[in-house]
Amino acid sequence: MSALIDVIDRLSGIEAGSALAQLRLQRPDARENAQKSFVALFWPADSSDVSVVERFAVAAFVAGLHREAIVTDFYATELAGQGEGAVLVKAITAEAQRGATEGPYGQFPNGPLSREDRQGPAYAVVDEVRPVLGSRLSAALVHAHRLVFHPRDAGAGALQALLDAGWSATGVVTLSQLVTFLTFQLRMVAGLRVLKAA
């Protein structure tokens, strides 16, 4: 797909020349760098720590966890177009549907905030799907689910699980940036779509 088309405009249904397109152009640096973030993540200069297939797989999973159909379809299509990615699409979409829940939840440090603690599911990849995804991607999905639904529960132990599954520290940084960038991109798209229609 052309990296020249602003992906947030595209996914929000913002047409060139429309009022909302003009609005976004009033924030040119934010617009340009959101686009550059997307390009840096999915057309990386260096994919040695995180493969492009892994990137699109995690993206489709994250969008699916948000139950955002248009963005999920976008990343699933990109994944399907990636050679080895096609075989993952079904498993990724199914896992996202299975993992989708309501957030944010999580635990605060012991003390006055404990009354605000909210329980939520701990996600794990089902046994039958593990061989399809492999241990690296399975660990990535667990990490992604935590960052999407209960980031306050992230800690050294959570990151160790990724290192144990074969991720490098640099790979963990890229993976985490990818997931969290998506939480931004999904909200820009959802918010702008609402603003467009309101």
Next chain:
Amino acid sequence: MAETTITHPDIARPAVFTQEELGWRPWLQPLRQDELTSRHWAGLVDASRAKSDYFMLLARDPDILGARTRTDKDIFYNARDGLPRAERELAATATSRFNGCIFCASVHARFATLHSKRGEDVQRLLDLGIGADLDERWSAIVAASVALTATPIAFGAAHVERLRAAGLDELAIADVIASAAFFNWAN
């Protein structure tokens, strides 16, 4: 040598939301200055950030760091029109309060107070949470930020109408969306 996580068993962790200055410790090894290439320096954007463990850890992926940094700067520091800076920081604080990031909330609560001079209102948001009783304009911004932060995303036409009724124009509403959306990334 195998990479490992870093635990910090002896530090005192904050147990409440606060406007006080907090520290931040990495769970993975940040880069050292002598490891930085020109691509890393470019990704850091400001050379002074090479002194920060937080940015030196993120610098492991310099391209995304650079784009993220420039996105952040424009959303928050470019406040000549649209939503005033104080209220962008309010949106960031509300998002962080809801997601439970005590560190992020502390930084942006301080900025919200600095720019609004309404430290007591900001503190009420920290103390009481996202349902804290604030004036209508601030409540509308908090409510919109919280709705955007929820998963599934709960932001709808009613949030836009409430912001419009509170006096925000379309550009300011787009700034609320961008501020809250960005803070989901940052948290």
